[in-house]
Amino acid sequence: MPIRRRWPLPVAGLLLGTLLACTPGQVPPTPPRPSPVSDVHALEKFYDQKLAWGQCEPYATGAQSQDAFRAPGIECARLTVPMDYAHPDGPTVSVGLLRRKASDPADRIGSLVVDPGGPGGSGMEVAARLGPTVANQAIGLRFDLVGFDPRGVGASQPRVRCLSDAERDADRENHRGDGTTPESSAAWASYAKDFAAKCVQRTQYGADMLANVGTRDVVKDLDVLRAALGDAKLSYLGYSYGTQLGYSYAEAYPRNVRALVLDGAIDPAETESESLVSQGQGFTRSFGLFAAACARHAGCAVGPDPARAPDVFRDLTQPLRTAAAPAAGGRKLSYDDAMTGVVDAMYSEQSWPLLNAALNLLKAGDGSQLLQLADSYYERGPDGRYSSLQDAYYAVRCVDNPHQVDADVVTATHQRMRGAAPFLDGGRPDQGEIDVCGSWPVPTTSQPHRPSLPGVPPPLVISSTDDPVTPYQAGVNLAKEMGGGLLTFDGAQHTAFLHGNQCVDVNGLAYLVDGTLPPPGTRCGG
Template sequence: MDTARLLRTSTTVLAVAGLLLSGCSAGAGHSAAASTPTGAVAASQTTAANRAAAPLAPLPATIPDALKPYYEQKLVWHDCGSGGFQCTTMKAPLDYHHPVAADDLTLSITRKRATGPGQRIGSLLVNPGGPGGSAIDYAQIAATHYPAPVRARYDIVGMDPRGVAHSDPVVCLTNRQMDAFTQVDNDPHNRSEINAISAADKRFADGCEQRAAKLLRHISTIEAARDMDILRSLLGDARLNYLGKSYGSMLGATYAGLFPSRVGRLVLDGAMDPSLSSLEESRTQAEGFETAFQSFAKDCAQHPDCPMGQTTDAAGRYIVSFLSSLDAHPLPTGQSRQLGESLGTSGLIEAMYAKQLWPVLRVALAAANRGDGGPLLALSDQYYERSSDGSYSNLMYANAAVNCLDLPPATRSVADVQAVLPAFRKASPHLGPDFAWMTLSCAPWPVKATGRPMRIEAKGAAPILVVGTTRDPATPYQWARSLASQLSSGHLLTYQGDGHTAYASGNDCIDTAVNLYLLEGRVPPPGKTCS
């Protein structure tokens, strides 16, 4: 059972498989149908949402007196780890409207200085998404694997957002409780299973309130973006240079909306659409993961060892039957946990994030056919960031805390879910019900949402580069198109391919276009497409 919306970070794949920054291709090739993945209905719905959402208003350019102590603090760097990294911390107000020093948050930061040759441009703040992905962990990868010309001229900087990883992390459950949470069936077939979902969501929300009540009220994307402006100032940069992936694009776009005059070079890769409601996001994500599954099925059918059959129709029938069988007869895994339907589904979803994981999934499904659920359980553990010792990162806790504060709940009752199930099944015949029931996760949240759907225009901002992948499962391509159209200075770069996010994934065309923007400020020509 998954929390909130499936807005996932690319760091899971990076850390476990070493794929998305390793120089491997993120996939190529597309059909004519795939080049327009949204369809007229989805496009019209997005356009209507854009018109209905109110714009995000910028903050005053002058720093309020109450916040000046935060902008005037001094960063004290020290060497940390190997490879020339430095670390530090900074203070940020828990509540920007009522800053109180006793309540300040301590946010952790790392950087690696520009390596040269060439004149240093400034700092490049990076964020991998989530919400809940560690920017510190990601910066350590980016600082060694981003294209060399970018690393030569930028300090690569990562700051874990408030509530994430090394920055006053939100914690909601014990590891044993989280194990139980992840095993709740998210495609219920009877009243007992429906009740189990509601009870699990309530236990999760109650755990967050018990352990992090004060922070839950101040963990929004807007507050995290304001933290980024303090860091920009402390780093000595007049403007923010930034590369955000997945949810990291939302952070970057929000920053641009709040501080348009301080926008430097912003890359928003795997872009989100801030004008959508939580329900609209979930439904279009269901469609995105269905598209990814169809791509996986086509690829699998080309291999003689594909356990799903040799056609996409056969693959669809197989996966429905397979997941249903896990519900009735969980598989042994060599551990105390068995592979039930919920863990099997999350393992499947994890493999949709990167084409390089498709062979891993193919092998895992073949092993499951032999009665061994261990390989598919390993994929599920990657999704949840569960270590081999049974401990979890705080990814899923921060994910829920941010999502449930940023937008009102997608659904508030079992009846609400049942009402939207047909639309979700239409969007995703194979995963739609799981996505529909996941919309309940914010219903019992102890804190009322402070955010709302909004257009981000960032009038007056320097050119902003938005990158969208046509068959991205987690941040569907229409979101990138929508965000680029909302931003007054938005420029869309398209990657026709599979996988979640595109830059530094092995496609020379994408990397060249992004590098030219970061190094020279040159945006791609209108309609620029890579494959």
């Protein structure tokens, strides 16, 4: 299971074809920057398309989206784009869209396009859920709020499909270890090949589709979307991985940018391995903050001494390695799901009380609440259906980063990851990503690099001091590189804009409406 990077939703609860991978140390060439002029000329029929807006409920793909798409005042449509931009006359794919129109048309500025990250998160769902929050704010009054499901995700067609719901349930119960022993490494290598083969077999257009689902292609879809919405320039709100889409769009289409809010920034030059290790370090720091906050209250599940909390936690969860805990509905809590539930709660300190309750319930032999947290992470609905998030995550990550195929390097990376998050003790939420991408059947289409952004309007970068997923310093660096403004949020959560902090929201709204960046050094308290 990957440690994904996405806007945190409220807790509700291979090988067909030739393996194309880089040898150790080899870096694929950076794809050329597209020319907006030539792209528009060659793709005129896509840029000029008219969107047919209608009811949103037919776009729902599961219980979560069914609930979100019943919201009043929203409408949905499909954007048609080429599957392969190098062959615009070939097969096409559709991108799902959801819009909440500006409630003050006379003062309307344009569209604000939002992406929640992941990769694999549904922008349609996020836009629907944000609707009530922004209704009486400048965003709701002056912008059409538009969420999109990137190609291969959610309501977009075709979706990336790898595992069935039943296979995903079974996969969560199968503990393959942390990849640092020969047995565990072999288990992960076997799983990776089988997983990749299923992705090719079950995704429409197979390897051809998988070769064109990365950031390179979503950025092109985003420019087609901008034109189809009737906007001369793009106003964009990107959370987490959505920040990568934002700065990548700016690099490709600098003249088409109006405003960029980048919240929970990804370091553009960080490698896949480096990002996984830094995330492990971030979750370890957040667990320490949780333990310190918990220790101040009676009934703390990890005890009154924060220094001993990792040991107490391990004593509580180690028995799950050999015997899963019973949970509601006849289900069971596995060791890996317990670790996943904890990771899910680390995304925001608002979830810490729920985590403490879940751990206390586990002490009583009931894994239900911790399993519910894991379900939230995986986006498993009460009907047992999963969103496309997990499958799409791998598909995008594996074409956005160079593949690592040296077994010794993979094992060493796993060891670094385990050392970065010792409290998880081998229950690695991100343990298989390096292995899966090493077995991916299509080549990479992007690579980590410092973007070249001459002439791009200054963005607003928002970075949280104790973000467990995207380090604070990444936001500091990105703001400096892009010549933008930095807004610091003092808090232990992943992303902050439109999450209820008035200081963050006021500064973000001022930027989106009139381009006003906060004064240097501006901080907002948690």
